[in-house]
Amino acid sequence: MLSHSDRDVKGWLNALVAFGWWGFVFPSLLLLLKSVTDASVNSTMRWSLEILLFRILYCLLFCLGVLIVVKRIPDLLAVFRSRVQMFWFAISAMLIFLNWTGFVYGATSGRLSQTSLGYYMGPLINIALGYLFLSEKLSRTQLFSVILAALGVLWLTFIQGEFPWIAMVLAISFSFYGLVRKRLSVDSIVGMTVESFYCLPVAIGCFIYFFLHDDGVHALEAGWKVNLLLVLVGPATAIPLISFAIAARRLRLGTLGFIQFIAPTGQLLLAMFVDGETIPAKKFIGYLFVWVAVVLYLVDLWRTAPVDEQIATNAATAAENQ
Numbered sequence: 437m438l439s440h441s442d443r444d445v446k447g448w449l450n451a452l453v454a455f456g457w458w459g460f461v462f463p464s465l466l467l468l469l470k471s472v473t474d475a476s477v478n479s480t481m482r483w484s485l486e487i488l489l490f491r492i493l494y495c496l497l498f499c500l501g502v503l504i505v506v507k508r509i510p511d512l513l514a515v516f517r518s519r520v521q522m523f524w525f526a527i528s529a530m531l532i533f534l535n536w537t538g539f540v541y542g543a544t545s546g547r548l549s550q551t552s553l554g555y556y557m558g559p560l561i562n563i564a565l566g567y568l569f570l571s572e573k574l575s576r577t578q579l580f581s582v583i584l585a586a587l588g589v590l591w592l593t594f595i596q597g598e599f600p601w602i603a604m605v606l607a608i609s610f611s612f613y614g615l616v617r618k619r620l621s622v623d624s625i626v627g628m629t630v631e632s633f634y635c636l637p638v639a640i641g642c643f644i645y646f647f648l649h650d651d652g653v654h655a656l657e658a659g660w661k662v663n664l665l666l667v668l669v670g671p672a673t674a675i676p677l678i679s680f681a682i683a684a685r686r687l688r689l690g691t692l693g694f695i696q697f698i699a700p701t702g703q704l705l706l707a708m709f710v711d712g713e714t715i716p717a718k719k720f721i722g723y724l725f726v727w728v729a730v731v732l733y734l735v736d737l738w739r740t741a742p743v744d745e746q747i748a749t750n751a752a753t754a755a756e757n758q
Contacts, residue, residue, distance in 0.1 A: 484541040487655075488536055535606055554606030581736070
């Protein structure tokens, strides 16, 4: 049976902001950063790691700034005092760190289409996790749409030409991140701050290593344009994750997964029309399967949700009369 939360307006708006941002805004920022980077920075993995480290640092500073402005620091301290919450946030921080690493590397190494494939895989894992851990059910039409999407993703994976390790890292890490955040009843901006604190020691350790055993931090010598974009990466990271955390608490994991298809579609369009990647025509067979599946799922969701709301209302009325 569908959950009443599937028609939660705030949940939908936040999901659209998050996945629209990840589909168009954030990858555009990374592509812009790539375009202004000096060609002498010849190690893609090294430069990707530097972007990731600055992403952690500026995301933390942005989140702390917001908490100070809205006077929510006591909420942050309350989480630090909870061993259970800190345990789960350690897991979510590890998962989002893996996701960030894979996404930044894919976007800066000319593999944006593979990051797109990862986010096409993600919704299917979301649906499986929702079924296994959250007892989420699917109607027949929704089950058919899942099978259709799975066939499309299998086709895209088959014709990739190489093992899609970036896609696998992105899909698995983000799906389990969504599951963990759905179970945490902590305010989204507070949660994002805690996760950034967990990632901070890794960033500091890498910066120290670069200064002591390498040739320094390239970004510090890259000019004001690069550093301005790196500063913007902080809030550009935090804003969609905050929106996603809100949406994850209000929508079913399966429904959230199907909205997620916005992100890889946006990344695919950017890969084609901005980054200049050549997308083989046969790939569009897989994309067509996925897009048809999304339409079927959403139409069925909005067609059946009012009936489920009436059932829930009747049940609540009966309970009150007992």
